[in-house]
Amino acid sequence: MDGSLPAHGNQIPVLEVRNLHTVFMTDDGPVHAVDGVSFTVGAGETLGIVGESGSGKSVTALSLMRLLEEPARIIGGSVRFQGRDVLEMSRAELRAWRGDRAAMVFQDPMTGLNPVLRILGQVTEHIVAHGRMPKAAATKRGIELLRRMGVAAPERAAASFPHEFSGGMRQRVMMAIGVANDPALLIADEPTTALDVTIQAQILDLLRGLNEEFGTAIVLISHDLGVIGTVCRRVAVMYAGEVVEEAATAEVLADPRHPYAWALVNAVPRLDAPTGARLTSIEGAPPDALNPPKGCRFEPRCPFRVQRCATDHPPLMEVSPGRRARCWVTADGRSLPRPTLPAAAEVELPRMDESPLLEALGVEKHFKLPRKSFLAPAATVHAVNGVDIALHRRESLGVVGESGCGKSTLARLLTRLHEPTGGSVMFEGHDIAHATAAEVRGLRPRLQMVFQDPYASLNPRMTIGDALAEPLLAHRRAASGKAAKERVGELLATVGLKPSFASRFPHEFSGGQRQRVSIARALALDPAVVVADEPVSALDVNVQAQVLNLMLDLRQRLGLSYLFIAHDLAVVRAFCDRVAVMYLGRIVEQGPADEVLSRPLHPYTVALTSAIPEPGRQRVVLGGEPPSTLRLPAGCAFRARCPVARAECEAPPSLVEVVPGRRVACHFPGAFAPRTTARLETVR
CATH class of the missing domain: 3.40.50.300 (P-loop containing nucleotide triphosphate hydrolases)
Incomplete structure (x- = not known):
């Protein structure tokens, strides 16, 4: 097979997946984890794959990289990278391809990193192995990659081991490894799950930067539509091994055409929602992958089902220009209604006038x-x-x-x-x-x-x-x-x-x-x-x-x-x-939830609320991480990262009531608003 690869500048898609089928062979029969998935990603494009656990997202990603082993088998379809069939590659060709032209960032960085190797060696391993540059030059590039990923003091961090890093820092190292050889394709599998909103915002900014700076094609896998909406231009919604909707992300968030996508969109809590309002949820469980239903796989859980859904399996149909959905209800182009949740029942108000419980x-x-x-x-x-x-x-x-x-x-x-x-x-x-x-x-x-x-x-x-x-x-x-x-x-x-x-x-x-x-x-x-x-x-x-x-x-x-x-x-x-709101073992702001989160007064709370992954929200990304708890800083604990820090902050602020019901530990409460600055760096 010809080992050459097409250049970045041609019109061939970076990744083209057609009718992919992956099964797990069990004693009870084949489990169809990925069942006929198709999509295309071009250079500089970002595709999000979203769905709940068990929908087939991660198995799809592992199938694309040929990382599955028995009892998993790819039994049908094609995966083409820049025109070349990945499923036909030999082991040697796969080794040359992975980590060089295509890379993957896994969900758990602690299991993706070798615990007995120092960080720098793991970042430079692919650079040297693929012959991109000699070891001395690779060392210099590795430190520069860590700096670009936002790792503080990269020269010192390069000599550290993975257990010495926080979860966010380990994920940055995984990102540095993934982009070490400037791959044409990057697959990120749940890279921000269970991370703080501030660290999550930084990782998402890194992904956006790679896409814009290098034209990297990105496939981002997540169960959070808010995360997908901040990074990806298009989204494929998966359910029970199938793509049930594919469209521009903004269109899916505004007007989902498959009932499952509709439920996912409306299940996400939002800052502008009233306190105590019930969320949209789907009761029941996904179908048995050993014996999927004859009709629509979402039919038993669907609030909009019609008689045809139980007997006739829907194909992925074009419901409007550029939009495809696997649903008989919206096949004629109609939209699904907005959710109508029952009004929250009267709840006895907290007894704030009594002694605290x-x-x-x-x-x-x-x-x-x-x-x-x-x-x-x-x-x-x-x-x-x-x-x-x-x-x-x-x-x-x-x-x-x-x-x-x-x-x-x-x-x-x-x-x-x-x-x-x-x-x-x-x-x-x-x-x-x-x-x-x-x-x-x-x-x-x-x-x-x-x-x-x-x-x-x-x-x-x-x-x-x-x-x-x-x-x-x-x-x-x-x-x-x-x-x-x-x-x-x-x-x-x-x-x-x-x-x-x-x-x-x-x-x-x-x-x-x-x-x-x-x-x-x-x-x-x-x-x-x-x-x-x-x-x-x-x-x-x-x-x-x-x-x-x-x-x-x-x-x-x-x-x-x-x-x-x-x-x-x-x-x-x-x-x-x-x-x-806590920071370094102290309460820095306290008050009614709707007021604190909609009109924060402490700069740290401002950064937290701005980092929530909602489309259109302006980011205030704080550089660095909180100080070490082994040696507490003098004065205000947030001073080194604060955009409005002044000489007065050398004295520790007290948590005082600044307006009725609102207590803030800041010498200048309300002095910083997110609309004034798009990005903050660590104050040196």
């Missing part, structure tokens, strides 16, 4: 690290540094901030999973900061926690029924095993699961179902407060909408108070009455 006063938490040597002083991590926060009855209070700001540690302090180093924690009028283990055990039923990763918080060897019955029996809330079993059935029904699921193990549930089980376990003892630590951060937008709607219903029915920790500000806006 849960309150932190000057809470601190410091962690001593092991000594590196006998003579070296012990280092201390200053995780939480004097936090004042109050949660009232029937209130939902959101806590937001970047990773490492102390949100999760604060949650563990308030639930007394950690003992504070200083300050007090008041719960129902009693200081529990230094309560004994026996005293804490007595208040556990009233103070429960939902963790970010439900799979890690559930015992894999216990059935769901046993996991839910355990606290009932331990706290003597059930007189017998039979009574506990009845209560378990009630709890599962409360969170929208079938009582018969009690006999299943955690691995038999989806991520959203496991999170429902975690919520059911938190409700088992009739708590007054539920502390939810990132309960929806890694979920698909549809499952996220289901869980948020469930939590809103439970608050209404049971009168719960929530402390809701998240890095997604749109989710906090939809769910919470008030919000507290």
Whole structure:
């Protein structure tokens, strides 16, 4: 086979996929993970592929790069790169092609990086292996790539190992590896999932820059339409292994023509949505890939289905110029109606005039690290540094901030999973900061926690029924095993699961179902407060909408108070009455959620809200990362990254009320607005 490749300047598409079929061979039969996918990406184009988990997005990406192994097989279709058939390439040709002309950035950078190799060696490996330049020149280019990706002090960072970097920094390294040889095609598989909005905005800016500066063709895979909308000109929506809609991204966001795309668009929380409004969600689950239905695969879950949908499988039809959708309802060019959600039921307002139900006063938490040597002083991590926060009855209070700001540690302090180093924690009028283990055990039923990763918080060897019955029996809330079993059935029904699921193990549930089980376990003892630590951060937008709607219903029915920790500000806006913004272990702004997130007063809050991936939103991208918690900076902790820092910021600001209900820790609240600056760099 001729090893030459067409030049960048011709009219041949960079990537042309036609009728791609990928199956997984199992004992029960072939699982059709990718079933007839077709699309084209030209030089300088960006295509987004969006869909929930299990829709076939990642398998499509791996098929394009020929990275699948048995039992996965590509059984049909073609993948052409600049006119050359990738499926016909030999192993040697694939090695020469991957990492040189085509590259892929994976979702989890920690598994994509070698933990025992230094960063610089991993960035330059492809440059040297493909003979682009000698090792000395590759070293210089590797450091320059790290600098271009926004890695602070790249000369020092180049000698580091992956575990010494944050998630955002590791993802930047993966981006540097991916573009090391200026590839014509870059495939990014969920590159921003579970990252802070600020880091996410920086990664998306890098992708846009590559596309504009080098003309790189980009395929961006995500379950978040907001992310797709900020980067991609076109989008392909996948469901059950098929593309169900393909069109310009702006058209899909404004007027989706497939009911599944319609549901995805309307399931995304927005900053301009009213607090407490229910989100659009799709109940049910995708079809069995071993035995897909005869008609439309979305028909069992579709609110617009007609009789034909159950018996006749729709092709991908042109519903308007440049738009294709796999739907009989919109085949004649009609639009789908806007969602009509039931008005939120009357909810008893938070009792702000009473004493707080849960309150932190000057809470601190410091962690001593092991000594590196006998003579070296012990280092201390200053995780939480004097936090004042109050949660009232029937209130939902959101806590937001970047990773490492102390949100999760604060949650563990308030639930007394950690003992504070200083300050007090008041719960129902009693200081529990230094309560004994026996005293804490007595208040556990009233103070429960939902963790970010439900799979890690559930015992894999216990059935769901046993996991839910355990606290009932331990706290003597059930007189017998039979009574506990009845209560378990009630709890599962409360969170929208079938009582018969009690006999299943955690691995038999989806991520959203496991999170429902975690919520059911938190409700088992009739708590007054539920502390939810990132309960929806890694979920698909549809499952996220289901869980948020469930939590809103439970608050209404049971009168719960929530402390809701998240890095997604749109989710906090939809769910919470008030919000507290954390930075480096301190609260920097606090007030009503709609006011704080629509009219932020602290420069850090301005940067957070501007980084939300909504099309048309002006970015304020902060350079660098928060200072180290091992050595707290003097004065204002945000000073080194602040666009309006002045000499007065050398003194630490206090958290004071600047307008009724709004408290800000800033010497110049409201002095910075996002419309004044499009991009900020680190203040040196």
